[in-house]
Amino acid sequence: MGGREARLPSRSGRVYAVAVTLPRLPQPRLRALVGEALRGDADLDAFCADHFPDVYRRFSDGMQRVRKVTLLLDHADPGRLTELLLGLTSGGGASPALDPQAPAAAGGRIKVLFLGANPRSTTQLGLGREVRQIEDKLRAAAHRDAVTFTSRWAARPDDLQQALLEERPHVLHFSGHGTQGDRLAFEDEAGEIAFVDKGALADLIAILKDNLQVVVLNACSSEPLAEALTQHVACAVGMHQPIGDLAATEFAASFYRALGFGRTVDEAFRLGCSALRLHQIPEHQIPRLKVKAGVDAASLRLVAPA
CATH class of the missing domain: 1.10.720 (Transcription Termination Factor Rho, Rna-binding Domain; Chain A, Domain 1)
Incomplete structure (x- = not known):
């Protein structure tokens, strides 16, 4: 399987006394x-x-x-x-x-926004297969009615801003190519590479983080971008180095299945890595979970029964 690293072409309220120790809230x-x-x-x-x-x-x-x-x-x-x-x-x-362990939308719904980009001059990825596996595993999850999954394809940089404004997701997922220069490869109007760098992505998330709690960057060498985003969101997943298409797909599908069963973000991440080992895919140490200061990913649940 081809890796997910970009192959570059040549060219007035009241105050109440509170006598309890308050938790530090994300x-x-x-x-x-x-x-x-x-x-x-x-x-x-x-x-x-x-x-x-x-x-x-x-x-x-x-x-x-x-x-x-x-x-x-x-x-x-x-x-x-x-x-x-x-x-x-x-x-x-x-x-x-x-309650730090309370779900983000107890009795309600959360939204996962999937953005896929695969410019013509880069290695072609199985993004359609990734989406199908995620959807299949969410449909089989105990709390499937609590998760709305929406996808957008051939994503351009402006589509990222437009989608965040429209959807206001709780989870943002990007699948495509990344580079060791801390950039993600979106598409331009002609279907060629249009890079979004770490600073531009972080600035955008800082503004449009309304409901956003988790960002998953399912692209090669995206760990530094994930780290930067934890200035603005509770958790972010990035890849420590280039990752194969099969590994990226299996990790994502198992991660979202776990969330759909009401598991914490930390558990979902570890189950995603475990799935790679179960399938004998030797890339289980490539995904990395980054967590914002003061946030406990082992207590953070996005969905739970009403």
Whole structure:
């Protein structure tokens, strides 16, 4: 099988006292808690004006709520923010959003966005087979109704931004070619290579990380990109070195099957690597899981029964 490394062509709220030790929450949990405690735009504005005036001064007329929430999460002290939000949401008990092991969408759905790119001048990959295997394993999962899987093909750099704006996924998955220069090979209008580098990808995710918790870069030598993305998302998977098409497909299918059975991100990652060993594919040490500071991937579940 061909590897997934690009072959380049020649050319105002109330404050409550909280007498408990609060967990350090990953940003997606804090975002969910903001939504629960501050349902209206006026509530959000008043809360920030009262408690985080430095954040409030960053707001501008016409700014979208999602941008305001991002500013709050990026610039407010997370401990104080958690305490204040807990006071607004608790009626004697903690909000489910404060449980680090709570699923991202308990009783609801999460969305996985798959982007595939295989420029004409690169080694052709079995991306269709990868999608079929992922879909087959999700259909057989215990919580299959909790996962929406959507795919986009021949992805161009602008398609990445468009898809994130439209879909607001919880998991972003890219399958295609990567390079040792920390770039992913998307396609241009003619189907040739259009590179997206580490900085551009990280900048985009920083802006459009609304629901995003996990990014999977199923491409050769993508570990440095995954590492960079953990500045903005809870977890990211990248490849330590070139990986074969078969290994990439088996890893991805087993990873998503585990998520569909309600396993943690750490368990899903390890089961993906285990699948390679079970199939005697000698690349089980190539996938690498990167985790944001303060996040426990062994406690992070994306889906669970209602």
